[in-house]
Amino acid sequence: MFHVGGARSALYNWAVARQTGGTFVLRVEDTDAARNKPEWTDGIINALAAIGIHEDDPAFEGPYFQSHNAARHTEAGLRLYDAGRAYYCDCTREQLKERTGSEHLGYDGHCRERGLVHEEGRALRFRTPDEGETVVTDLVRGAPAFPNSAIEDFVIARGDGSPVFLIANVVDDLDEGVTLVVRGEEHLSNTPKQQLLWEALGAEPPRWAHLPVIVNEKRQKLSKRRDKVALEDYLAEGFLPAAMVNYLMLLGWGPGGDREILPYEEMEQLFRIEDVNTSPAFFDVKKLTAFNGEYIRALAPEQFAAACAPWLVAPHAPWDPAAFDTAVFEAAAPLAQTRLTILSEITAGVDFLFLAEPVHDEASWAKAMKPGADAILRDARAALATTAWQADDLKSALVAVGEQHGLKLGKAQAPIRVALTGRTVGLPLFESMELLGRERVLGRLDAAYQKLAAQSSSRNG
Structure with missing residues (x-):
């Protein structure tokens, strides 16, 4: 399912691409077979379309599939090895813990100068510079600096030879001509490592923009294990796509002034990635619901009736289909439209008109x-x-x-x-x-x- 945080990131990327005449690149990172199914890719594309990001738009490119580029990922790792920027390592977790006293201290560089060659079971590690710092140019967060001494020699290919996320992303970004990466702040810790890989491969890193984390009412990071986070769930409940887009755009950014309810086309023109703030963004379902009510009331009568249609039939509708009277609903619809905040409420709002007897709460x-x-x-x-x-x-x-x-x-x-x-x-x-x-x-x-x-x-x- 498409996380609302991913939807927010997509909308920000889309706005920048459309403003600048650039390209929105959709890449499906499908190298983990257990977490990848074709129908999930279709779900992403459909969810993007629901919020106005259509694959037939000239600004849309993809989807690309990371698994299709595996040979390039491997070749890049070998190139770094040949240039002395990476080395093979046969250390196990148990050995590392025995040497350092903890499995959380990071790699200690034990194999740096051992001169190991490729063999099954040996991981390929990037040789992080010993001195200096890696400065990330971030359009949201300024220029955070990361001492290289604090960055371990990280793995870029596993013992079975398969490349890891870090190098796969860098190679794909290079091949796809990515110049700006807009993503959630949880990826900021990966960025100095990726930037070091860009530089080691002889390329100029892209600009970065790390968006504020989205939190719930307890100020905890929004989690699919605890919170309702899927865009599809909100749409299925009766939140209008336009209301979702409006609300998601405001999770970290504002158009200025007192207005909050405004069409995406206007927000797209006003949006500046540099104006996104760094404070956590509260996903306030009550505020989203209020937004949705505003958008419902703004619908033309025929639009409202069409939007309600899914909730007037099985499995949502509790009445016999033969009892539904279109003329009666059309007469009731204007009365309901001023009161609904979520479209799914229409079922309970009008059920008494079509049931043989009302269900007494x-x-x-x-x-x-x-x-x-x-x-x-x-x-x-x-x-x-x-x-x-x-x-x-x-x-x-x-x-x-x-x-x-x-x-x-x-x-x-x-x-x-x-x-x-x-x-x-x-x-x-x-x-x-x-x-x-x-x-x-x-x-x-x-x-x-x-x-x-x-x-x-x-x-x-």
Whole structure:
């Protein structure tokens, strides 16, 4: 699944590429066979398309597959060995721990001058310079410097000869002409090693931009093991792609001024990678939800109806498909559109219109059906049997019922709403009654009255 952090990085890369007339390169790093399946690559491409990054756009290049370039990775490692910039090592973890007293201190250079040649089981290590420092030119973080003495002689090819991530990435970037790498800050620790490899291979390193980490409400790094992080999950729940894009762009960057809700096209023009800050970015689901509500309300009626369509059929819809009335939904849609914050809420919002009987939420029932509710239901039923069936007339009738019982409309309508819809909140009551029709309204009031009577009898018994 496509992590929202990856989606944020992709959007920033895309903005820079489109601003500068450059190219967005999609590379699938598939050298770990256990973590690679063709359908996962398709998922990445589909997720990118959902947020506006399309492979048929002139600014899009790829996908490239790292596994297809394995021979070049191996050749680069051998070239470094021939130039004296790498050496073979036969040390085991146990030997290293025995020499240093810890498996966490890094490699101690034991094989540097042993002159070992390639044999099965010997890893190839890069010979890190003993002196000086490696300065990373980072568009977000300035110019962090890493003393070379603190960088171990790191492995670039395993004992079986397979290249590791570090050199594979550098060779692929070289071959694909990458000049700017925009990625999460967790990769910053790899950067001096990669930069040393670029220089050892006789090439000028790209510019780097390491984005702030994304954290949850506890200020912990967003984790797929603990948090909902997949872009696809949010889209499947009913977050609009445009709202997701808007929110993700603001995780570390802002357009300036007070505006936060603005179209991607405008953000793309305003975005500057140098303006991204270094502080952790809080993934605030409540704020994302509020953004989504704004985008839902901005949809044209036909767009809103089309966006709701997946949640009006199985497996989401609890009603018999034959009971769904398109005309009734189209009449209810404008009432729902102003209240939804996530598209999937539409199912529960309109289910009472298409179910034979409403599903009474027990908490709502207990809250609304206080002593005296039976009398309100009885008198409302009598009033509604003869009133004109328009929302304004229905409201007037229930206002009068409330006055009979010394209640304001808000209190008087609570048991009626639960009787008709099953919940204490939802679409405007009187417009909902108009859509339900007189027969179904009266029948549901009767059923609720009888349920209350049965509950009362059971308690008294």
